[in-house]
Amino acid sequence: MFRKIIPFCQCFCGPEDKDTDESWGSSGHYLDAVECLTAGRFEEAKRLLLICLELDGNDVNVLWRLGQVYGAKDDLETAKIHLTTAVGIDPDNFSVRLELGIVSHRKGDLHDAEFQLTRAASLNPQSLDLWLRLGALYLDARKLKKAIRAHLKVIELDSQNEVAFFMLGYVYHEMGQDNKAVQNYLQAIDLKSDYADALLNLAVCYQERRDKKRDLQKALDFYERALAVDSGLEDAAVAAAAIREYLENKKKKPGGGGKKSPLQRTFSKRL
Template sequence: MIPTRILAILVVSAILPACATTKPVPIANTPRNHAYIADSRAMYLFSQARISTIEGDYEGALALLRAAAESDPQGVYIHTSMAGVYLKMNNLPAALEECENAIGIDPKNFQAHQLAGNILAAMKRDKEAAEQFKQAIEINDKKEELYLHLAVSYVKSFEYEEAVNILKKLIAVAPDNAFGYYYLGKAYDQMKLHRESPQYYRKAIELKPDFDQARIDLAVSLESQGLTGEAIAAYRELLEENPKNSSISQHLIQLLIQQRRLEDALTLLKKFDENNLMGLETKRKIGLINLELERYDEAISIFETILKQEPEAHQIRYYIGNAYEEKGNRDQAIAEYSKIPPTAFNYFEAVGHIAFLYRDKGDVEFAISYLKEIISRRPERLEPYLFLSGIYESQNRFKDGLAILTGIEAKFPDDPALQFRLGVLFDKQGEKHESIARMKRVLALTPDDPQALNYLGYTYAEMGESLEEGLQLLKKANSIRPDDGFIMDSLGWIYFKLKKYDDAIIYLEKAYEIVDDDATIMSHLADAYAAKRDYKHALELFRRVLKLDSENHYAAEKIRKIKMETGEK
């Protein structure tokens, strides 16, 4: 059976013989477009093709359009229509080819360039898409959407400066175009020029007050600049207008958590939980915040509620174990960790907790035998070996720990965690140079490991050797983890060893601000003040050390010497 629309081709050929044999008369010698159709046969076929397209008969439409193109070879409108049909069939290469045919006939055809640009963008050929949009703008520079398309193509091909230039042209042509300002803000954010973007987001919002995405991106941009108060205010304003927007809420909650405003985050999460928004994820976050706030019973209750709905949520089980462990209920913690099956992703984390909990209960030998049993069942995993060496280390059985780890080096030759643990144990055994060699091995495998950088740098400081090398290692560690108080302490201590006491005090004070209950950090800072002959601060700090550790002989001796030197009784 011949499709109805195909029959139309034969019918038209029969009833319009003149059209089939006579050349169409060009109008002003211009290529055909929809405004200039001189070939009535082609026009009839084109109109039938449109009907076929509406009816969903795309193959029939294409057959009619091909016949129309034979009748009117210069008909640009026919090729752009064929491109549209191919797009409906999701045949992008064929659609692009028809656009190219149209452009070949009429290089100044605005529609063909715009359509080609859209197709190329969909094919992720962004540089070529940008070129088509540029040509379309040259033909018609009043079409606002073209500037947006071109800018997006530039952004996708990482040509941010070009995107900015185009968007500035757009807002010059169309100063009330909210999207132009919005994408200008986005482009600056992509360029990491966060200080530039807020003004454009604000202008977009002024022009389009219901532009929620611009308001969200404004808040994110403010957050990126560290303008936490403004960002939180922006998120809260958005939430007041749309209290059920989970995306905004998650941004705000995460920001509050980062700022350690846990009570505020908890209040917001509880509102979400009451409205059953975000489901179990809300409960999980409520549980974790309660865990952080040391409200262990509340955390356990929430986590158990989650487990009733998702019995296989092994991470939740792990959190329950954490809560009991922090409460000091070791037996219940062991019971919870033991429910995590060997197939779970966090099984070996649970194994480590179980072993050290038995050690803390005084069952050291049971902890050792437990880990050896795990090793016998899973010898291919490194974790239980590391845990076992840690148990030995905690009992000052460094040789036993080293024997375990050196015995598996051939099995795990390039594992940085193994080399790090070996370095620690050799250090504890008093073999400093072997420890240094192991830490250097870690850094050869993972050059940006902040723990290894810190350990090696601090070792040099303690030994009084290679201090300049140690300083560089510790500066690098600090750049990777700028908020780590222990790395800050190491950096201050190596400055102390270099006799750069002012620098030492700067970093040691920062370390003490971050970690205010560590006797070693206090002692280091006290030593730095004493070296500057600031005995008042030094004595105050050494006395705090003794409050933390009444058996700290170093602090007691330092206090005695300072009193002798100052004549203080």
């Protein structure tokens, strides 16, 4: 069972260049709308932004914020309409390009998402969030080498970014490069010792390694560490129990570890 998570910024709090909002301080409705958006009061934010849009239909910031509001409400079609309008007015607006890429990715339009996010990367190549999102997009598109390059770019910008190491571990595991997967998961855990998803995935990696280095005791250790962080990890609990039983039976019956099928059926990575 795979559980999709986005372990990085949801981009509701504003652009990386905060001067953008401050320059629009003359609009009380706009600033109130931004405050509502940040607080998660999306209906009120929408109401205020629509008032602003009536006053100026070409206000890029208002269109961008409306895109965020509708995206937060899962109305992706309307979000994309507002963001596309904003891009037509200001093609070089990084925040709008980034948001449009996010919405396109959520809609499943991977081609447009890649176009928008790569364009955003050309406008602001120092954005960590941009590269993390681009890496996640490439993973979904099965462009695994590009996914690796995107996450390596994050590490180039921030060598302490545990999410980038986690994602690299995931990509290398998908590619069957277990040694690199282990190295990157370990790096993520070194940076964040209670990183439950990394602990779980590292356990899975030790359990199913394809390079003749399968280590069930290490797998069990990391499953137990993951459970210590998050006791609700059902996959980890099932896998740990199966491995524990297998190892105990192996001690009782040298040369035979009992049933193999539970070990082949219990593991599950999380992204």
